[in-house]
Amino acid sequence: MQTLQVDLGERSYPIYIGAGLFGRPELLVPHIVGRQVAIVTNETIAPLYLEEVKAALAGYAVTSIVLPDGESFKNWQTLQQIFDGLLEARHDRKTTVIALGGGVVGDMAGFAAACYQRGVNFIQVPTTLLSQVDSSVGGKTGINHPLGKNMVGAFYQPQAVLIDTASLVTLPARELSAGLAEVIKYGLICDAPFLAWLEENMQALRALDQAALTAAIARSCAAKARVVGADERESGVRATLNLGHTFGHAIETHQGYGVWLHGEAVAAGTVMALEMSHRLGWISSAERDRAIRLFQAAGLPVAPPANMAPEDFLEHMAVDKKVIDGRLRLVLLRHIGEAVVTSEFSREILNATLSADYAALVDRLNHQ
Amino acid sequence: MQTLQVDLGERSYPIYIGAGLFGRPELLVPHIVGRQVAIVTNETIAPLYLEEVKAALAGYAVTSIVLPDGESFKNWQTLQQIFDGLLEARHDRKTTVIALGGGVVGDMAGFAAACYQRGVNFIQVPTTLLSQVDSSVGGKTGINHPLGKNMVGAFYQPQAVLIDTASLVTLPARELSAGLAEVIKYGLICDAPFLAWLEENMQALRALDQAALTAAIARSCAAKARVVGADERESGVRATLNLGHTFGHAIETHQGYGVWLHGEAVAAGTVMALEMSHRLGWISSAERDRAIRLFQAAGLPVAPPANMAPEDFLEHMAVDKKVIDGRLRLVLLRHIGEAVVTSEFSREILNATLSADYAALVDRLNHQ
CATH class of the missing domain: 3.40.50.1970 (Rossmann fold)
Structure with a gap:
């Protein structure tokens, strides 16, 4: 224990x-x-x-x-x-x-x-x-x-x-994968060495190895406890826990609650946040692709649903809790292991992120 | 101001x-x-x-x-x-x-x-x-x-x-009186000199004299602020603010929300708490009657509704928030100006309080 x-x-x-x-x-x-x-x-x-x-x-x-x-x-x-x-x-x-x-x-x-x-x-x-x-x-x-x-x-x-x-x-495999989306998130936002550990241990986790699960859960909870201890009511750093969540919430809401699991929407939403971070010149395409592969190894979707247009995202994001005084704030990655909450991006970069062809991106990866 | x-x-x-x-x-x-x-x-x-x-x-x-x-x-x-x-x-x-x-x-x-x-x-x-x-x-x-x-x-x-x-x-006179029930309460639980001030100024308050109202509201808020400052989450002394409220809530619930105004129920409930405090030997009948006369001067009912039997009170009081681990706790007056929260009373005293003939008590007072 x-x-x-x-x-x-x-x-x-x-x-x-x-x-x-x-x-x-x-x-x-x-x-x-x-x-x-x-x-x-x-x-x-x-x-x-x-x-x-x-x-x-x-x-x-x-x-x-x-x-x-x-x-x-x-x-x-x-x-x-x-x-x-x-x-x-x-x-x-x-x-x-x-x-x-x-x-x-x-x-x-x-x-x-x-x-x-x-x-x-x-x-x-x-x-x-x-x-x-x-x-x-x-x-x-x-x-x-x-x-x-x-x-x-x-x-x-x-x-x-x-x-x-x-x-x-007794947890369905699909829900185990959904949980792994948040586990991976901790590596991305604040614990880069944990990402490497996850790449090593992903199969053990999916096979329900109890020691691996205890280790991964403890490391995730420790990351969350650190962030929450520093900012209980989400006035600052706690918001970084929402990496992928603004895009993800839009997916969940648009598809109807429960059609996509929360973790699935977070995985696809995180890929969008990674793509945007890459377009801002903050992370490389290789770093983005490494994260996509880890989500795939966890059994998660890595592209938003085909039925969602950029306008669908914008509509749902406008009432998100992270909208402060009408300005859209997003959690993005400055580096792997370092998240920032920012509204310092152009509308063009956001639109390009929402319009990107994720299916093609994933398809290229799968054939590399 | x-x-x-x-x-x-x-x-x-x-x-x-x-x-x-x-x-x-x-x-x-x-x-x-x-x-x-x-x-x-x-x-x-x-x-x-x-x-x-x-x-x-x-x-x-x-x-x-x-x-x-x-x-x-x-x-x-x-x-x-x-x-x-x-x-x-x-x-x-x-x-x-x-x-x-x-x-x-x-x-x-x-x-x-x-x-x-x-x-x-x-x-x-x-x-x-x-x-x-x-x-x-x-x-x-x-x-x-x-x-x-x-x-x-x-x-x-x-x-x-x-x-x-x-x-x-623009407040209806009946609601002004209901508010005065809580004003009087502060005098009873923690500010005996304020009771004398209220006896002097009750008619000015009911005539909406703005200076008298400002003074009475400020003194009431100061009493409440003192108590709340000492015990924000009602683990102790804050509960004394509920003088008359356990009996009063039973009256409100039994009559149906809105039939008796909250302050009216508190006034009648406080008279019951005063009667019980008297039966416990804590306050004199003269002190009880002084408070009853002040409630009357404020235009408030001073007896529970005729349609409520002791069993009706017991039934409603059993789910009151002040019931801790199944023991009934009541706010009573040790002296005028000093309230206590206690479960140290016999079932007989409680039953006698619920069965007392308040109509006859008030009738006697009105003919003295």
Whole structure:
């Protein structure tokens, strides 16, 4: 097991990472304050892990709240199910909400914990690679609005994050790949040596080697914890975590929530950000192509969907949270391992990036 | 004009109080960060004061969001109207939300500001006495749930509170009285000399004497700011602000939101808390009766509704936020000017308090 600390002053908390941690109640119990616990999970995860986690909570009054599975349910109606479950079982202000599932469960359970009686205790138990390396660390919670993704939410830190890498055995291969998109992202924005490690270990990760997974998750969480510790509320450096996300969100929104997985959209969006960074003269075509090959090795799409025109991107990007006072800000790479948040680019470079022929670029790579 | 400071470290903010402040843009403008402003108000207040406040915001892109008026609309559907308005007008993370109205508008606009893009800038402009002396100060925001009042919300501090006492000229007399219930409360829990001042000045307050109103509001806000500054998230002394509220919430819930005004329910609930404090031997019957007479002078009900049995109170109080681990905690008076939060009372004393004949008590007082 590896233990990391997210350093946020009085809101600091540990992340436990390793195989078989669901069977270790001594990790969970010190972070529960009252006698009531609500486990929020979904219909896919409940039959796999709910009983195992409940078994670690002997002696507590446990309420299970099972949500429908999928990003399309990340909305107020589903959030309301959590409030209904808490109120019907008369949970008081000292209750502890445990999120058991992927990013959607974590975002909604965390937002519910932030809002229930104006804030109750919260623990993240992420079961997908994406949520283990990204959404469970850093305190972003929320729901989608018909007019935009994650438009309603809160910054709310958990008391602890418990990551059992064995839970990835039941994760569909496509979702494992989607999680690897964020793992690769950490290498690109702030840890160039990790990129080389990933090139070495990508097959072990996809084969669910538990030691490799623990190492990759710990290194990803450490990168995220560093960035979040320096900038909890995203006024500066934290925004670099959104490499590929502005383009990616446009893809997700345009295709309809859930058609592309978040990590898939981030992979294709990151390729666009790399292309733009190259067009600005910041990274070489070889560096761009190296990243594209790593995304491909992870089993990820590396080009935006064929049905999206530049205007589609521009329309969706105009309501993105990274739009400040009407100016579009993007996360781009100054070098491999060094991201910047910038609005210092010409409209022409942006348009050229949106109009580039990614299919042809990938095709050339595949035949080199 | 009086200016107070709510002392909460980096979340500190000023409260401006006086007649005619809507006409002084120099008070509002320093607290706006970006170029976008959303004024959230309701159908009653919009025709009275919306243009006046907009006139103080020349040069900003102002969106007006007009909600239906009333506690019965303090729910997710109405909150959604705020998010819709912000997103349709493409407000970004630097927008400023201004709440112009009473406590319902302030609670909902504040919660919307807390959640919109995970938190944007917020200013309170309360137009009812109740919201001026209570809900606009201290950062409690939220909405009701069918199973309980204020069950979903956030602690979220404004950048500033602007109180124009002239706005009370258009407030219905019944709502002015409801606000006076909370004013009297501050005297009871922490400022005994203020009670004597109120006995002297009650008629001037009800006649809307602007100097008397400024003085009473400032003294109330100062009391609240002291308590909130000592305990922002209500882990201790802040709970004393809820004198009469546990009984009062039961009255509001049982009668249906909006049938009794909040301040009316608090007045009757406070009389019950005084009766219980007397039965515990803490305050004399003369002290209890003095407070009852002051509530009467303010034009407030001093007995719970005739249709509520002790069981009705017990049922509603069981899901109150002040229930910790199943034990009922109540705010009671050890002395006039000194409140305590306690669960140290027998079930018999509570039952006797719920069963007391308040109508007869009041009748005796009226004939003394």
